[in-house]
Amino acid sequence: MSEDVQGTVLVVEDDAELRFVLQAHLHAVGFRVLQASDGAAAVGIAREQVPDVIIMDIGLPVLDGLQATRMLQADPVTAHIPIVILTAAGGKEDVVKGLEAGAQEYLPKPFDIAELLARVRTVHRLAKAHKDLDHLNSQLEAEVRAKTHRLQCLYEFMRDLNYAHTRDEVLDLIVQCVRKTTGAGRISVFLLDVRSERLVCERALGMDASSLSPIPVSELPGVTGKVFQSGKGLAARTLGGVEGGDGYASDEFVSVPLATDDGQGVSGVLNATDKADGKPFREEEIECIRSIAHAGAKALEDILRRTRLQRSVRILLQTLGLLAEYRDDETNRHLERVAQMVRILARRLQQDSPYASCINDEYVEMLVQAAPMHDIGKVGIPDDILTKPDKLTDEEFQIMKTHTEIGRRVLSKALDPELPIPLLEMCVEIAHCHHERFDGRGYPRRIAGKEIPLSARIVALV
Amino acid sequence: MSEDVQGTVLVVEDDAELRFVLQAHLHAVGFRVLQASDGAAAVGIAREQVPDVIIMDIGLPVLDGLQATRMLQADPVTAHIPIVILTAAGGKEDVVKGLEAGAQEYLPKPFDIAELLARVRTVHRLAKAHKDLDHLNSQLEAEVRAKTHRLQCLYEFMRDLNYAHTRDEVLDLIVQCVRKTTGAGRISVFLLDVRSERLVCERALGMDASSLSPIPVSELPGVTGKVFQSGKGLAARTLGGVEGGDGYASDEFVSVPLATDDGQGVSGVLNATDKADGKPFREEEIECIRSIAHAGAKALEDILRRTRLQRSVRILLQTLGLLAEYRDDETNRHLERVAQMVRILARRLQQDSPYASCINDEYVEMLVQAAPMHDIGKVGIPDDILTKPDKLTDEEFQIMKTHTEIGRRVLSKALDPELPIPLLEMCVEIAHCHHERFDGRGYPRRIAGKEIPLSARIVALV
Numbered sequence A, B: 001m002s003e004d005v006q007g008t009v010l011v012v013e014d015d016a017e018l019r020f021v022l023q024a025h026l027h028a029v030g031f032r033v034l035q036a037s038d039g040a041a042a043v044g045i046a047r048e049q050v051p052d053v054i055i056m057d058i059g060l061p062v063l064d065g066l067q068a069t070r071m072l073q074a075d076p077v078t079a080h081i082p083i084v085i086l087t088a089a090g091g092k093e094d095v096v097k098g099l100e101a102g103a104q105e106y107l108p109k110p111f112d113i114a115e116l117l118a119r120v121r122t123v124h125r126l127a128k129a130h131k132d133l134d135h136l137n138s139q140l141e142a143e144v145r146a147k148t149h150r151l152q153c154l155y156e157f158m159r160d161l162n163y164a165h166t167r168d169e170v171l172d173l174i175v176q177c178v179r180k181t182t183g184a185g186r187i188s189v190f191l192l193d194v195r196s197e198r199l200v201c202e203r204a205l206g207m208d209a210s211s212l213s214p215i216p217v218s219e220l221p222g223v224t225g226k227v228f229q230s231g232k233g234l235a236a237r238t239l240g241g242v243e244g245g246d247g248y249a250s251d252e253f254v255s256v257p258l259a260t261d262d263g264q265g266v267s268g269v270l271n272a273t274d275k276a277d278g279k280p281f282r283e284e285e286i287e288c289i290r291s292i293a294h295a296g297a298k299a300l301e302d303i304l305r306r307t308r309l310q311r312s313v314r315i316l317l318q319t320l321g322l323l324a325e326y327r328d329d330e331t332n333r334h335l336e337r338v339a340q341m342v343r344i345l346a347r348r349l350q351q352d353s354p355y356a357s358c359i360n361d362e363y364v365e366m367l368v369q370a371a372p373m374h375d376i377g378k379v380g381i382p383d384d385i386l387t388k389p390d391k392l393t394d395e396e397f398q399i400m401k402t403h404t405e406i407g408r409r410v411l412s413k414a415l416d417p418e419l420p421i422p423l424l425e426m427c428v429e430i431a432h433c434h435h436e437r438f439d440g441r442g443y444p445r446r447i448a449g450k451e452i453p454l455s456a457r458i459v460a461l462v
Helices: A016-028 A039-049 A065-074 A092-101 A113-161 A167-182 A222-230 A283-326 A334-351 A361-373 A376-380 A394-401 A403-412 A422-433 A454-461 B016-028 B039-049 B065-074 B092-101 B113-161 B167-182 B222-230 B283-326 B334-351 B361-373 B376-380 B394-401 B403-412 B422-433 B454-461
Strands: A008-012 A032-036 A053-057 A083-087 A105-108 A184-193 A198-205 A234-237 A252-259 A266-275 B008-012 B032-036 B053-057 B083-087 B105-108 B184-193 B198-205 B234-237 B252-259 B266-275
Touching: A008 A016, A008 A039, A016 A032, A016 A113, A032 A039, A039 A053, A039 A065, A053 A065, A053 A113, A065 A083, A065 A092, A083 A092, A083 A113, A092 A105, A092 B113, A105 A113, A113 A167, A113 A283, A113 B092, A113 B113, A167 A184, A167 A198, A167 A266, A167 A283, A184 A222, A184 A252, A198 A222, A198 A266, A222 A234, A222 A252, A222 A266, A252 A283, A266 A283, A283 A334, A283 A361, A283 A376, A283 B283, A283 B376, A283 B403, A283 B422, A334 A361, A334 A454, A361 A422, A361 A454, A376 A403, A376 A422, A376 B283, A394 A403, A403 A422, A403 B283, A422 A454, A422 B283, B008 B016, B008 B039, B016 B032, B016 B113, B032 B039, B039 B053, B039 B065, B053 B065, B053 B113, B065 B083, B065 B092, B083 B092, B083 B113, B092 B105, B105 B113, B113 B167, B113 B283, B167 B184, B167 B198, B167 B266, B167 B283, B184 B222, B184 B252, B198 B222, B198 B266, B222 B234, B222 B252, B222 B266, B252 B283, B266 B283, B283 B334, B283 B361, B283 B376, B334 B361, B334 B454, B361 B422, B361 B454, B376 B403, B376 B422, B394 B403, B403 B422, B422 B454
Parallel strands: A008 A032, A008 A053, A053 A083, A083 A105, B008 B032, B008 B053, B053 B083, B083 B105
Antiparallel strands: A184 A198, A184 A266, A234 A252, A252 A266, B184 B198, B184 B266, B234 B252, B252 B266
């Protein structure tokens, strides 16, 4: 019976003749047979060779069969081996003791050889089934563990991406997540540098990023270049070893484009190689790397868009300020000085003043951006009044004073009451109220004290 | 023996006296005993009552013990029940056949009662161990499945949040993910409406959102109000049924604040109740809801910030345009008309022209925003020239023409070569080149044809 060919039976019997008979029959049906003539030897052999079944006589020298059975049951190495005990005719008590010591089966001597073989086969088959099941179970468990681990890492990656504020943070998250989910030992991220038109290695793990030279977009040699150009991922195995250049130690690697699906094009390439287990990347690991590249590309793009928007706002505010100045007499650095002084004042108020609780870092930043807008309304004042070297007449001064109303009107016209934008609302406050005075003798509304917005009060001091 | 008290043994024996003896002994040590006097009855009883152990005689009427053993082994309901066969003295062949039919054990008649009980106990114990293990395994598996499912949903939620562009998309994702991960049947999301200072139910599942009245921030009654005010989550069980108001059918609910950790305060409240399984929320489900609320709050905040930034840019560009107009003669709606005409022209070019490939939706949007900036440089032109009703002298016209250079200079001064911002670069192009002519007879640089940026060529037509 071929299924039993590799089964091993340990025969423990002090009667050499009987041992020989047992050995011969078991061997004839395909079992490998080990032999022991006493209990102590049996325990030693069982521990060393771990047979599939043990046939154990009860009456043995050195260590009897019951003691040997108990010892084998107590040892985790041998506890799973089924034991068939042999009992002298009429030795009913031995049977009971043997079963209670942990034996699975018993055979009364003299035994029928057909029955013996049937018994051995049954216990062997049962033990094998359990062993297979255990093996399968632990395999499944390991797979579930690996899958759960990957999923947990991916989940944390996606969550942390939501909180990443800078390109560096995103690159770190990408590299760490690839390492955690695939065990890749070498990982690199190339990003397109628009100005120099080259792919530059911006992050590497397991190798020196600076050793990887930038790749000119006009040439795009190698795998990274191919992947960038085609926008298609590549999981490859270089047959017959590695050719120089990329410096990978293993010949298994995955290279995927950093690209968002919404047609924004490829912004870079993510490479991974040198798995800790030395095996090729599995389908699910490749899928994982693709997900990381995809979400990473989206996060990088979002950060770029946000940075551009923030800069746009800052630049446009500066520009508005500059335009107001353009027709005025002030020197060029006036607005910068205003911003600097506003920052110093606000920081002091933030640290120690009755206003400390209203002023946080964000407020200071807004104030610095909004302050240069204070005189924006001067755009609406005629040249002859704005640039008049002499003192203004009362009438001219009345016109001059309207620059605060003009400033308010121009900006607030564009504001949407449904979506308050604190920064622009502050610009309006400042443009409108920076000539009010704490004693109520300012303009245009002659409001006093805390009626004047804090932002305008700070700017009025500058 | 208390561990056996609930064990049930089916005794299959046609000899009524022997059956009684077996029953009596088994009962005495704590087994519940079922009886059958033939194989067919045994199979029926076993299928119906599923005993823990079967003691089976071989020679039986109607259906013999071997056939009955095979049938029991073949039926998934009874296949796991260990069978101890009883054989007549010397019936060695029956033993072999019985074991091969699937019996675990055999006892030769006449049997020793101590041995019988030992055998029954052993097989029962083994079977019980396997059953417990199987049960544990399937419990573990179910837990792993539930955990993996939750994790998968959370992963997908976090991934999709990265792609959500609107508040509505985020709210949908929040509600769907809470439902998928916890099985909650009723879910609601309240968001703070800054203008009305009320918590408004913006999304609901399993109930009518409009039936949930807005909650004034000044009062904040009920659980939602408490959670909003304290910023602390609440998992609760109303003892003794539900009080009206919230309209929950179940008395188990979880209510968590929508808050990001970085001190931006609470923006709303997420409520969940009515689990499909009717059980209280488990620790890991509550944790899940907290994660969803947290990431959801972050996404909503990001969208609000992004929207504010986008609007700020649009408003500032409009304002810049308005300022340029302020001193000019044009009517108030001029800039709006320019934007409208630019949009119509660009759309036509996008649909069918040699430029179709350069013009996508984003380009059109940028163009519409940038176009009103074309005359921004006029801020630098003296009033007497800008508003002169008569024809300008040559000298005055030379000054007038500088508005294109002024426009370019003012904006490009603020641009950062490290971070190209397409929108602002287009503004510079338009301000600088909108008086160039395709035939090269324009100003300031007298460039011609495709040398003139496409954006400026389109605006020049308006």
